[in-house]
Amino acid sequence: MPEKKPGPSVKDDELYEKLRDEGNSKEKSARIANAAADTSRSEVGRRGGEHPAYEDWTKDQLDERAAELEISGRSSMSKDELIDALRSH
Template identity: 85%
Template structure:
């Protein structure tokens, strides 16, 4: 991997990180997934944790609150579909 593309010392699985970035994921999301995979196994990532209702079942206020937690800009003027899209692609 070229030195300019090296994600940094906090990323534990450089190969998976770069694959996720190439797919268009954000740096933060790619690092989070790569580190989770390095802590267990790649096949186990995404199969653990609690359950949450689909974003379509959330209220607009709940979606805006979650968008605020993630620092998504422009959330106050977004409709429900735009909020869902922004949250899924953050």
């Protein structure tokens, strides 16, 4: 069976496939793989995020972020469910 390629927009196929195997979404895997290709893999890991942990966000803030990411069913989710949905997106 031929090896599947993620597509021409993904700059680091190997990292993309590793992230997908770990259970990350296609979108998240592509973003990380492309960021790593622009600098270096270790640089991406060190940079980290600039936002506080989702647990420190209000439910309204979590709902707003979920809306930006077009997560369906967010209006009926609890704070913990929103956090899980955002982390798995």
